[in-house]
Amino acid sequence: MVVCLRSHLRSFDPATAQFTESPTSTTNILPQKLAATSSTEPQIPNHDTDQDTGGVISVGDLLDSDLSPPFESPNGIPLPIDEASVKLGEKVLGPEPVVDDESEFDDTLRSRVLKDPFHVFNMFYISATHSLRAHFTRELRDAIFVPDQEDKQRINAWGETQNPPQKYETLRNSSPRWIREHCRHIIPAPKKLRSLVSRVFRTYGPLVDPQSKKPLFTHENWKTAKHVLELIQNGYLSDPPGIPLYTMVGIDKKAAGLPVYRCARGTNSTEGGVHKHIRARLPKCGASIRHVVACLSDFVLHHNQRVSSSCLDL
Incomplete structure (x- = not known):
């Protein structure tokens, strides 16, 4: 049995057929349109030439870079504000809730599953x-x-002995x-933190860059800010009350102890200390479940x- 497309079939009558070529020669039974199409490579549209999204960077990547300002604060410098971005931010974020008590710390444990602050910063991709x-x-x-005030005072005291003098605000x-x-x-705590972070979003989001004439926040940035x-x-970002998150592992002899x-x-410590190294200890291919379990x-x-x-040793 032969299975093929009907358009590829041709009827043949031996009584009326006239051969102009040798019967042993190969006959192309493909339709002319199909043959012409198959010999032409498909044209793939190039979308890169029509779109230019520009470079973006994660705020998490900026945290490890030198953030020393050319001036202390932008408050004294008039910066243009994009009114459309202001309205968009108000629409996406909604009105700021009125909070009676904005205590910096409280004893309420809202969740035992917390969001990694590192991933929060990496949620933002800005120009x-x-x-x-x-x-x-x-x-x-x-x-x-x-910052912890005791540690901050120690750093400032050490910074005064340096040449030139250093402060916590400069070193951070x-x-x-x-x-x-x-x-x-x-x-x-969540109430205090939400008020502080929301103020940053609403202040800097609609500010316009003098060069590109575009606001800092795009529509996606405003949606990320809402999340x-x-x-x-x-309560997924605040520190859990009563749980110490820092361990002293030594002293810095080069910084006066x-x-x-x-x-x-x-x-981060879990991902870097375990997940990254597991891949090197597992077989690459051809391994059974028992083999993988033994390696783990x-x-x-x-x-x-x-x-x-x-x-x-500590």
């Missing part, structure tokens, strides 16, 4: 050339992370990693032994 990208990153960071912009290692930070405020309001901390907030058990054993021995 990589907007002149206010560093200002927005600094203000959002300072609204979420409140020029050396963010160093500050995170030497200063504990607290994420306030972040919902996370904050539900300032304490060095390790933070348990977020999942071996990895867990060695990992636990290594971590327990490092804790004993």
Whole structure:
């Protein structure tokens, strides 16, 4: 049995057929239209030439860069505001709720499952050339992370002995990693945190870049801001009360004995210490389930032994 398209069939009558070529020659039975189409390569439209989205950068990536401002604050500099962006922000975010008590800390445990602040910052992708990208990153960071006053005073006291003198406010912009290692930070309670973060969104979102003439926030940024405020309001970002998140792991002899901390907030240590290394310990292909389980058990054993021995050294 032969199965083919009806358009590929031709009737043949031996009594009336006249061969002009040798019967052994190959006859092309494809229709002319189909043959012509098959010999032509498909034309793929190029959308890149019509669209230019411009470069964007994650706010999380900006956190580790030098955020030292060319001037202390943009408040004294008149910046244009995009009225359409203001209305869009009000429409997406809605009216700001009136809160009677905006205490910075409370003893209410709203959730045992928390959002990693690192991922919150990476939810925002803003223009990589907007002149206010560093200002927005600094203000959002300072609204979420409140420094421990005791650690801040120690850093300021050490900074006064430096040449030139340094302060916490300067070091948190020029050396963010160093500050995170030497200063504990607290994420306030939901009511206080929502008020601070919402103020940053509504202030910086509609500000226009003098070069591109575009506001800092796009429509997607406003939607992301709404999701972040919902996370904050539900208590998924604030520190859980009564649970210490910092462990002192040593002292910095180069910084007059300032304490060095390790933070348990977020999942970065888990992802970097476990997930990243599991892939190297698993077989690449042709492995049975029993083989994979054996490799995982071996990895867990060695990992636990290594971590327990490092804790004993502390």
